[in-house]
Amino acid sequence: MNLFKEAKTLVKENIRDYGMYIALVVIMITFTIMTNGLFMSSRNISNLLDSTGYIAVLAVGMTLVIVIRHIDLSVGYAAGFLGAITAILLTQVGLSMWITIPIILLLGIVVGLFSGVLVAKIGIPSFVATLAGMLIFRGALLQVTEKTGTIIIKDDNFNAIGNGFIPSIAEVNGLHLLSLLLGLVCIVLYIYSELSTRKNKLKYQFEVISRPIFILKLVMVSAIIAYITWILAGYNGFSWTVIIMLAVVAIYHFLSTKTVLGRHIYAVGSNPEAAHLSGINVKKITYIVFGSMGMLSALSGILFTSRLQSASTTAGTLFELDAIAAAYVGGVSSAGGVGKVTGAIIGAIVMASLSSGMNLLGVGVSYQYMIRGGVLAAAVIFDVMTRRKSR
Numbered sequence: 135m136n137l138f139k140e141a142k143t144l145v146k147e148n149i150r151d152y153g154m155y156i157a158l159v160v161i162m163i164t165f166t167i168m169t170n171g172l173f174m175s176s177r178n179i180s181n182l183l184d185s186t187g188y189i190a191v192l193a194v195g196m197t198l199v200i201v202i203r204h205i206d207l208s209v210g211y212a213a214g215f216l217g218a219i220t221a222i223l224l225t226q227v228g229l230s231m232w233i234t235i236p237i238i239l240l241l242g243i244v245v246g247l248f249s250g251v252l253v254a255k256i257g258i259p260s261f262v263a264t265l266a267g268m269l270i271f272r273g274a275l276l277q278v279t280e281k282t283g284t285i286i287i288k289d290d291n292f293n294a295i296g297n298g299f300i301p302s303i304a305e306v307n308g309l310h311l312l313s314l315l316l317g318l319v320c321i322v323l324y325i326y327s328e329l330s331t332r333k334n335k336l337k338y339q340f341e342v343i344s345r346p347i348f349i350l351k352l353v354m355v356s357a358i359i360a361y362i363t364w365i366l367a368g369y370n371g372f373s374w375t376v377i378i379m380l381a382v383v384a385i386y387h388f389l390s391t392k393t394v395l396g397r398h399i400y401a402v403g404s405n406p407e408a409a410h411l412s413g414i415n416v417k418k419i420t421y422i423v424f425g426s427m428g429m430l431s432a433l434s435g436i437l438f439t440s441r442l443q444s445a446s447t448t449a450g451t452l453f454e455l456d457a458i459a460a461a462y463v464g465g466v467s468s469a470g471g472v473g474k475v476t477g478a479i480i481g482a483i484v485m486a487s488l489s490s491g492m493n494l495l496g497v498g499v500s501y502q503y504m505i506r507g508g509v510l511a512a513a514v515i516f517d518v519m520t521r522r523k524s525r
Contacts, residue, residue: 208267214450217435246428296441317363404471
């Protein structure tokens with residue numbers, strides 16, 4: 135009874151962190167029941183995660199941008215434009231994938247730094263600066279694709295990024311062995327990270343949850359990772375898109391939670407003036423966050439272009455709004471200083487799950503937009519209410 139009471143208290147006190155995980159589980163269970171299990175089929179979950187990849191990558195960068203109290207509206211068409219440049223370099227210039235991708239990522243950093251300079255050095259509001267960037271990249275995308283309309287990519291290696299799967303090595307009862315091993319590695323890394331964090335907190339005499347609740351948390355999260363791995367291993371295994379998405383999350387989660395840079399980013403978001411007075415270079419942090427956002431926009435463009443195996447005039451449309459929605463649904467605060475990159479991924483999966491489930495149920499597109507808008511509004515209301523209660 136005490137264990138249940140402690141768990142209830144833990145969830146209540148950390149509702150911002152756990153709320154979206156609970157919502158995702160509820161959404162998945164609901165759609166699974168309504169579609170007679172079709173929603174949780176291996177094929178559907180694999181397609182859902184693949185279609186989430188390019189938005190999830192943007193949402194990670196957008197989370198950090200919102201954390202420092204800014205916004206970036208240019209990321210959608212920046213991704214579309216950089217995806218088109220990728221297609222041109224591969225098809226018309228004849229560069230290999232291994233040369234093209236680093237060039238595009240570097241271009242993305244330059245694009246992001248340009249927005250960062252406008253915001254941090256010149257003092258233009260980020261909304262206006264990035265709105266200008268959105269219009270510029272929209273025009274640039276139309277310019278580079280106006281002759282052909284669509285640039286078809288026939289590079290099989292590049293197209294595999296958005297459509298291919300990691301090799302299975304061998305199969306065990308119809309399950310891809312390498313995917314199972316990767317899932318096991320993810321579980322081990324998760325448990326190691328949690329144990330390390332708990333050990334450090336105890337070392338400095340911070341308050342931690344009881345050992346039974348901690349073990350229960352490890353078991354539950356590990357079971358979820360194992361279940362998703364088992365589902366994917368039963369189809370074609372992990373796709374390269376999912377691997378890239380997981381790598382981005384892992385890197386940014388480490389940077390934002392385990393490094394001085396991460397602490398500075400959240401300090402700037404919590405109170406820019408206090409951060410400046412404490413010796414943090416606020417302009418430098420702004421440059422880094424916007425440069426990072428630009429690089430992730432480039433990566434998003436690569437993933438999307440690879441998935442479609444082409445670049446078109448409509449690429450990037452509404453990407454920025456989907457990324458912002460995923461960040462807010464994932465728990466980032468409009469007041470700044472609060473938000474996790476892992477939450478952004480959960481937010482992206484929540485929005486993708488809603489779309490996937492409604493498509494399977496045959497819900498009209500008009501209703502889908504209204505429902506997704508309602509979910510976004512509910513997430514922001516939830517943020518405002520939880521902040522009000524914590525005061």
